[in-house]
Amino acid sequence: MSNTKKYGLAGLALSALLPFAAQADNPIITDVLTADPAAMVYDDTVYLYTGHDEAKDNKDFYKMTKWLVFSSTDMVNWKNHGSPLAVDDFEWAKGDAWAGHVVEKGGKFYFYTTVRHDESKPGFAIGVAVSDSPTGPFRDALGEALVSNDMTTDTDIDWDDLDPAVFVDDDGEAYLFWGNTKPRWARLKDNMVELDGPIHDLDLPDFTEALYVHKHGEYYYLSYAMGFPEKTAYAMSKSIEGPWEYKGILNELAGNSNTNHQSIIDYKGNSYFIYHNGATPKGGSFRRSVAIDDLNYNPDGTLQRVIMTSEGVDPVE
Numbered sequence: 001m002s003n004t005k006k007y008g009l010a011g012l013a014l015s016a017l018l019p020f021a022a023q024a025d026n027p028i029i030t031d032v033l034t035a036d037p038a039a040m041v042y043d044d045t046v047y048l049y050t051g052h053d054e055a056k057d058n059k060d061f062y063k064m065t066k067w068l069v070f071s072s073t074d075m076v077n078w079k080n081h082g083s084p085l086a087v088d089d090f091e092w093a094k095g096d097a098w099a100g101h102v103v104e105k106g107g108k109f110y111f112y113t114t115v116r117h118d119e120s121k122p123g124f125a126i127g128v129a130v131s132d133s134p135t136g137p138f139r140d141a142l143g144e145a146l147v148s149n150d151m152t153t154d155t156d157i158d159w160d161d162l163d164p165a166v167f168v169d170d171d172g173e174a175y176l177f178w179g180n181t182k183p184r185w186a187r188l189k190d191n192m193v194e195l196d197g198p199i200h201d202l203d204l205p206d207f208t209e210a211l212y213v214h215k216h217g218e219y220y221y222l223s224y225a226m227g228f229p230e231k232t233a234y235a236m237s238k239s240i241e242g243p244w245e246y247k248g249i250l251n252e253l254a255g256n257s258n259t260n261h262q263s264i265i266d267y268k269g270n271s272y273f274i275y276h277n278g279a280t281p282k283g284g285s286f287r288r289s290v291a292i293d294d295l296n297y298n299p300d301g302t303l304q305r306v307i308m309t310s311e312g313v314d315p316v317e
Helices: 003-007 010-014
Strands: 035-042 045-051 066-072 093-105 108-117 123-131 165-168 174-178 184-188 207-216 219-226 231-237 245-251 263-267 270-277 289-294
Touching: 035 263, 035 270, 035 289, 045 093, 066 093, 093 123, 093 165, 108 165, 165 207, 174 207, 207 263, 245 270
Parallel strands: 035 093
Antiparallel strands: 035 045, 045 066, 093 108, 108 123, 165 174, 174 184, 207 219, 219 231, 231 245, 263 270, 270 289
16 A cells, blocks of 8 residues: 555655655556456455566567466455466467456366467467366366357457456356457356357447456446557446446546456455556556556446556455
């Protein structure tokens, strides 16, 4: 926590006297670059799964070969558990460890990931790995892609199968959401590694990527990156299968990152919006870092716009 946030306005003067006063809490991790956050609450602990930007500068493009996992019990102090999964763990993939998402079901942990398929099925694809532990290691659960580009031929691009996010409803039914330029969803079978029925389209204004579903009270919330550079928008429904009613912008442009990728959780009585920016000294669109700010609901269930801060969130017990 920054001293300004801790001590109020007096912190502005106090900060000049304290050697650690300039230390901000966002981004939450500064010793390694993190991106595309996906958080899961399990056994009273938050597990944060991220991509790992390895690009040396912000001039060319992303370089990402593995994912990272961190844990916390207070939302402020994060333990680094290293890499639970890498592109090389999928024999059929040839690169690009892009956004992933982890859920638990039946005591097992399923890691849904974006990777670039090898030339047998060129284009981006979604793989799924499994582990008995939230910190891994994870192993390829199928030996092949769960979703590949030849399954979604209604676009003329090969990067439309990105950013998988899985939602397990209260009745145990699981749903996979994903897409770039075109949003999609499908049911998952109880084994969590096969689609159960057809792929459905979604109607969302100005959709780019980064679909994410969460539930709070009686409502389901579908958030996503819109436009480019990206803002985060959201829609609401009383059914996981929609229809979804567009509600507006949730998070503004980061300003130092062209992408905007979110995860939303409730933890110890608080709601959190987890995202990335390029706020480290050498950060930027290809060198991103995860940040966390408070998420607030209005009485009617709609979401208040996120206020991005450098102070971050207060610790919880």
